Amino acid sequence: MQSVLKLSPPSAPALKSPYIQITNPKLQQDAGKLPYQEQAYRIELEELYHFIYQSITSALQEAKQQTDFNYWYSKDRNQRKVEEALSYIDEHFHEDFGLEQVTDIMHCSSTYLNRLLKQHTGSTFYNLLTQKRIEHSKQLLALDYQTVCEISSMVGYTNVHSFIRAFKRSVGITPGQFRESSLAHSG
Missing domain, CATH: 1.20.58 (Methane Monooxygenase Hydroxylase; Chain G, domain 1)
Structure with a gap:
């Protein structure tokens, strides 16, 4: 056919x-x-x-x-799935959740969703979630109100060491070094 x-x-x-x-x-x-x-x-x-x-x-x-x-x-259906996943990340990045919870809500497999995200954004679900969390934590670190431990919890990490590792992998420096650098440039 x-x-x-x-x-x-x-x-x-x-x-x-x-x-x-x-x-x-x-x-x-x-x-x-x-x-x-x-x-x-x-x-x-x-x-x-x-x-x-x-x-x-x-x-x-x-x-x-x-x-x-x-x-x-x-194509429209796939685009809607991607937008739904990105919206969920934006609204819930501060919570402790993973790909499986999102795919349960969206009624699709984790492999399928990850493939769609990779095709449309160039990144996997976990990379997008980490990126969102790190970007928000950078804003909080620049304010100097909370400790690194408090900020890690505010952006969805249950373990401060996991947060520090992810931050350093993404930004190249630790959250503490980032805070010092931000405060030095703003002050």
Whole structure:
């Protein structure tokens, strides 16, 4: 079926040639039996040819439109899944959750969601979540109100050492060094 959908509507000459090869022997058989019979037969065959051509063209166009609709519907559905996941990360990054909780809510597999996120954003779920948490923690660290331990908890980490490791991996320096650098530049 896929190969049929890739076809474009055939050109009139491309259909007409085999059509004439099939119908010409019948014309030759009937030639001269009755006056105008050959001409009437040709007109009838020409009408039949146009009907067949229009039917094939119409069927191919409908198949192509259906294929296009399925493609765009699927694309929209995938985009909605990505937007839903990104929205969930934005709204809940400060909570302790993982990919499995999100996929349960979204009714899809973790492999599927991770693949979609990677295709649309270039990052996996955990990288996007970590990035959001680190960006928010940088804002909090620059204010100098809370301790690093409090900030790690505020951005969804249950273990301060995990937070420090993730922060250093992402930013290149520890949260404490980042705070010192931020305060030195602002003060």
